[in-house]
Amino acid sequence: MDFLELEGITKEFPSRSGPPARVMERVSFSVREGEFMAVLGPSGCGKSTLLQMAAGLLPPSSGEARIGGRRVDGPPPEAVYVFQQYTRSLLPWRNVRDNVAFAVEHRIGRRRARAAAEVQLAQVGLAGFGDHFPWQLSGGMQQRVAIARALAAEPALLLMDEPFSAVDALTRLDLQALILDIWTQRKLTVMLVTHDVEEAIYLADRIAMLTRRPTTLAEIVEVGLPRPRDPIATRELPRFLELRHDLLGKLLTRHAV
Numbered sequence: 454m455d456f457l458e459l460e461g462i463t464k465e466f467p468s469r470s471g472p473p474a475r476v477m478e479r480v481s482f483s484v485r486e487g488e489f490m491a492v493l494g495p496s497g498c499g500k501s502t503l504l505q506m507a508a509g510l511l512p513p514s515s516g517e518a519r520i521g522g523r524r525v526d527g528p529p530p531e532a533v534y535v536f537q538q539y540t541r542s543l544l545p546w547r548n549v550r551d552n553v554a555f556a557v558e559h560r561i562g563r564r565r566a567r568a569a570a571e572v573q574l575a576q577v578g579l580a581g582f583g584d585h586f587p588w589q590l591s592g593g594m595q596q597r598v599a600i601a602r603a604l605a606a607e608p609a610l611l612l613m614d615e616p617f618s619a620v621d622a623l624t625r626l627d628l629q630a631l632i633l634d635i636w637t638q639r640k641l642t643v644m645l646v647t648h649d650v651e652e653a654i655y656l657a658d659r660i661a662m663l664t665r666r667p668t669t670l671a672e673i674v675e676v677g678l679p680r681p682r683d684p685i686a687t688r689e690l691p692r693f694l695e696l697r698h699d700l701l702g703k704l705l706t707r708h709a710v
């Protein structure tokens with residue numbers, strides 16, 4: 454069953470002089486319940502813009518996003534958004550526990566929110582770090598905190614905007630494995646925006662490929678790799694290499710001026 458539906462989404466931004474700039478044109482695809490969908494496209498094609506429209510943070514110029522059959526016209530209660538810039542999304546004056554509790558304390562009160570935060574922190578491998586402040590942690594650990602905070606709201610849909618792009622290569626593999634674990638355990642629906650071909654193939658069930666601007670949907674690619682996926686062995690499978698070759702080729706051609 455489709456859980457997140459994007460239908461005929463067009464986005465224009467006003468320009469200072471002249472007609473509005475059209476970033477995206479009639480993009481339509483759906484993410485099934487429990488599916489891991491990656492959105493892949495060249496830099497500046499509008500991936501983040503698309504995700505923000507799905508998250509109700511930005512209205513489309515025409516077309517609509519629906520979650521669970523309901524039109525998105527503000528941040529939907531069943532979805533959370535994980536930003537690329539974790540350093541900006543954590544509150545520097547709150548310790549790690551209170552950063553995570555922040556997601557739910559307005560609903561369940563501070564005491565219960567703190568207890569829930571400890572559970573989420575343990576799940577992302579940060580048990581015992583609740584009293585630390587964000588600036589005392591490495592980049593990868595800070596992004597784990599941001600993930601724990603997203604999970605605290607017990608979302609059905611996780612929307613992630615290049616969540617691993619600001620960390621080093623090894624930490625990135627670690628965080629990818631963490632997200633796959635969480636996705637499997639919680640049966641979440643995920644839409645992850647990335648410009649990293651290998652990341653998209655390694656994580657996703659399907660990949661929505663976007664073109665350069667004015668952006669349209671180029672194709673939906675079925676990944677078809679077995680799960681559970683291993684960070685090393687999966688990347689050596691013939692199917693992985695074939696997809697990598699194919700998608701990189703397409704991205705480079707589409708990227709060429």
Ligand SMILES: Nc1ncnc2c1ncn2[C@@H]1O[C@H](COP(=O)(O)OP(=O)(O)OP(=O)(O)O)[C@@H](O)[C@H]1O
Pocket residue numbers: 466467476494495496497498499500501502503648
């Ligand atoms: N508020 C805005 N006003 C005007 N133009 C905007 C606005 N937000 C985004 N854009 C333009 O829309 C285009 C798409 O931006 P977006 O950040 O969604 O792309 P992206 O594919 O996520 O890029 P990257 O991979 O580099 O993060 C860019 O050319 C950007 O300049």
